[in-house]
Structure formats: C-alpha cells, structure tokens
Amino acid sequence: MKTKFGITLLLVSTLATFGGLAHADGPLTREQVKMDRDTFLKLMHWDELTGQWTLKSNMEPPKGVKSRSEVLAMRDDWLRMHTFDEPTGSWVTMGAARDMSKLTREQVNMETVRFLMMYRFDEAKSEWVSKLMPMH
Secondary structure, eight states, X not given: XXXXXXXXXXXXXXXXXXXXXXXXTBSOOHHHHHHHHHHHHHHEEEETTTTEEEEOTTOOOOTTOOOHHHHHHHHHHHHHHEEXXXXXXXXXXXXXXXXGGGXXXXXXXXXXXXXXXXEEEETTTTEEEEOSOOXX
C-alpha cells in the first residue's frame, strides 16, 4: 500500500512540476494539488500487471488528448521518413518512406532511442517537439 501511495505522490508531483499543471498565478496550493490528484485518481488506475497507470474502463480521455497508440504511430511515421546521420549528428529527411521491417532490431531500437533523446511529445500542441534549445 505504501508503494502505491508513493508512486501516486511521485506521479502527481511530477505532473505538477513537468506536466504543465502550474498556473500563471504561481505555484500550486495544497488544495489545487489535492484536486489534481483526485481528478487523476478518478480517471486512472494502477495496473499491477503492466506496471502502468491506465484509463479506467468507464472513463473517456479528455477531448483532444491523443491516445498512446496515436502518439507512438506519429513517432513511427516520423522515423520512417527520417534517418539519423552519424557524421553530422542530426536527422536527415528521406526522399520516400523507408521500410522499417528491413532494418535490424538493433537499428530500429537505436534510432528510437535517439529520437526519444531529442524529442518529447507536447500534449498542448499534440505533436512531437524538440528537446534541444534553439540556438540564436
């Protein structure tokens, strides 16, 4: 039971810190954090088998939020159209989509890891955005 509480507390604090739950008025109050936690727990439950938070079966995700499968499909489409260029250390656009099934598992894993190191999914924009700071 302590583990579930600790995971919940960690998840809520992570969402508050990195998930955009902070308000323009300043840091969240204790009551706001409790409301966010309660809302989260109404929508989600901890799945012991997969070790992930999942949406409760009787709940609908908020409007405009992409499902995990949609986000992963967007990533996979992007990887089909780009390849990582070792000499320049950057992604290069391919002329046409490549057949990912012809790559070895190690190649696919390596490119996926590089992609995840350089991009994150922005819920507000519903798209993958660069983690790298633009150079001015």
